[in-house]
Amino acid sequence: MTISRILQLHNRYRHFGGEDIICQSEHELLTGHGHEVKQVFFDNRTIGESWSSKWEAGLRAIHNPEAAHVLARELKDFRPDVVHVHNFFPLISPAVFRAAKSMGIPVVATINNYRLICCKATLFRDNHICEKCTQSFLPVSGIRYRCYHDSAIQSAAVTLMSSWHKAIGTWRQSVDRYILAMTNFGAQKIIQSSLKLPAEKCVVKPNFVRDPGVGDLPRDDYFLFFGRLSLEKGINTLLQAQAQAQFPLLIAGDGPLKPSVLNACQQSSRLRYVGFQTNDQVKVLIKRAKAVIFPSVWYEGMPLALLETLACGTPVIISDLQPFQELITDHVDGLIFRTGDADDLAKKIAEFERLPPQIYQNARETYLTHYTPQRNYELLINIYRDAFNAHGKKKCA
Numbered sequence: 511m512t513i514s515r516i517l518q519l520h521n522r523y524r525h526f527g528g529e530d531i532i533c534q535s536e537h538e539l540l541t542g543h544g545h546e547v548k549q550v551f552f553d554n555r556t557i558g559e560s561w562s563s564k565w566e567a568g569l570r571a572i573h574n575p576e577a578a579h580v581l582a583r584e585l586k587d588f589r590p591d592v593v594h595v596h597n598f599f600p601l602i603s604p605a606v607f608r609a610a611k612s613m614g615i616p617v618v619a620t621i622n623n624y625r626l627i628c629c630k631a632t633l634f635r636d637n638h639i640c641e642k643c644t645q646s647f648l649p650v651s652g653i654r655y656r657c658y659h660d661s662a663i664q665s666a667a668v669t670l671m672s673s674w675h676k677a678i679g680t681w682r683q684s685v686d687r688y689i690l691a692m693t694n695f696g697a698q699k700i701i702q703s704s705l706k707l708p709a710e711k712c713v714v715k716p717n718f719v720r721d722p723g724v725g726d727l728p729r730d731d732y733f734l735f736f737g738r739l740s741l742e743k744g745i746n747t748l749l750q751a752q753a754q755a756q757f758p759l760l761i762a763g764d765g766p767l768k769p770s771v772l773n774a775c776q777q778s779s780r781l782r783y784v785g786f787q788t789n790d791q792v793k794v795l796i797k798r799a800k801a802v803i804f805p806s807v808w809y810e811g812m813p814l815a816l817l818e819t820l821a822c823g824t825p826v827i828i829s830d831l832q833p834f835q836e837l838i839t840d841h842v843d844g845l846i847f848r849t850g851d852a853d854d855l856a857k858k859i860a861e862f863e864r865l866p867p868q869i870y871q872n873a874r875e876t877y878l879t880h881y882t883p884q885r886n887y888e889l890l891i892n893i894y895r896d897a898f899n900a901h902g903k904k905k906c907a
Contacts, residue, residue, distance in 0.1 A: 513891060514545060515589065515590045515591050516540060516547045516593075517588055517594070518536075518549045518550065519581065519606060524555050528814050532691065532814075533596040533597070536594075539883055557600075568663065568668075569667070573674075592618055592898060593616070607685055616897040620691055624696075627643060628644065629672075632742060634808035637742075639807075639808065639809065647677075653666045653669055687711055688712045690712055691715060696811050713889075716817075720883055721883075725797025725822050731800070732798075734796065735759065735760075739761070740765045742808040746770070747851070748852075748855070751853075753778060755860065756778060760795065762791075762792060763787075764785065764786045771783050820843065820876050823870050824870070825843055826843070827855070828846055831849050838876075845861060
């Protein structure tokens with residue numbers, strides 16, 4: 511079966527982020543291979559700041575008849591072979607899955623985070639891993655702890671969205687294939703949850719990045735952190751390790767812990783903060799760095815930042831959470847340290863200085879083997895074919 515026409519649906523975030531990049535990249539990937547792709551967007555920037563606007567958005571997250579109507583019109587006009595839903599929260603809603611099913615069109619949905627089993631989407635609360643809601647049909651802990659935007663009402667809306675569609679069978683029956691854009695560890699958290707998704711419908715597919723080119727050797731004398739300056743990213747561990755070992759560290763990014771970073775800079779001449787950087791600027795920093803440090807303390811899915819680092823031929827020093835152990839091989843394309851342990855991170859920094867330069871080539875080889883556009887295209891188009899074939903079998907049954 512040739513998949514020629516794909517309809518993409520995506521709910522854009524208020525601030526352009528990883529999932530927006532993934533949707534855009536897959537569009538470019540598909541059109542570059544000759545497929546006809548139509549995109550339909552909803553945008554979180556249309557949500558007002560008033561309580562009434564947020565309440566209305568919360569209700570639409572459960573079921574948005576307008577989104578279902580838009581999809582029905584597009585299906586009639588465009589007549590796609592497959593509908594691919596990227597982010598549907600909060601404006602598109604799961605209503606589109608049932609609408610596509612009613613019109614006989616195969617549906618693929620990408621899951622980039624843990625939103626359907628954790629209203630915060632991170633399995634992380636109060637600076638620790640939290641899985642209280644993953645096995646509950648109607649979890650209330652997320653509401654009690656106000657996990658979504660520090661609001662009990664908004665947390666309830668997210669919880670009801672997931673639970674209602676468990677009850678009416680949307681997740682199990684209305685999607686032909688799920689793309690779990692995360693590690694196998696993260697995928698199992700989804701599959702073994704109260705969603706009870708059929709395992710045969712779930713396919714783990716990594717993200718990909720375009721080849722940015724490789725940094726030259728030798729590298730400049732600094733280690734790099736770039737990204738959001740927040741608790742879950744392990745910033746406190748990083749700052750403690752740098753204060754202890756006084757290794758040269760450059761930090762790029764912004765976020766709630768920026769004051770802590772600025773204060774640390776006043777205490778150490780070997781710590782430099784360069785603020786928010788564009789993607790192109792970050793790539794230059796990656797290519798010049800000895801290594802990039804990923805001290806995260808939560809179960810990240812498939813971070814583009816990590817893939818971009820490997821693509822530049824730059825090794826990583828990363829926490830030992832299980833998702834990361836699937837992505838990095840210790841002493842091959844990076845080093846792994848105990849999560850949240852500043853002493854161990856400092857030791858790994860010292861150890862890195864003694865490693866042979868082959869580690870840079872190994873990092874690049876990891877990218878070339880797993881995370882190139884061509885490799886990802888093959889995976890994606892096979893998922894579309896499987897969804898189409900599975901849908902055809904259901905119609906014949």
